[in-house]
């Protein structure tokens with residue numbers, strides 16, 4: 001497998017930056033949803049309170065996944081800066097371009113997992 005061309009790295013960096021942008025907006029939304037809200041006790045019954053708690057827990061899960069992804073994308077951008085982008089962390093072989101197109105944040109070549 002050949003190393004990535006400058007052009008390919010540039011494309012992948014743009015893709016990572018687009019994803020970072022989208023993710024930041026999505027994180028803002030889920031953080032806003034996680035802010036504690038004043039419950040109107042006269043209006044909110046027990047069932048809707050349970051709905052509320054369930055929604056909060058779904059949003060919290062989503063938010064955790066977003067934070068993990070944010071770290072992966074930032075790490076990938078840092079590797080581009082360092083010049084180690086596209087190299088498998090396990091075997092130090094090259095990560096195929098086709099794989100990076102789908103998972104630009106990938107740190108493994110696909111054989112190493």
Ligand SMILES: [Zn+2]
Pocket residue numbers: 088089090091092093108109110111112
């Ligand atoms: Zn590998």
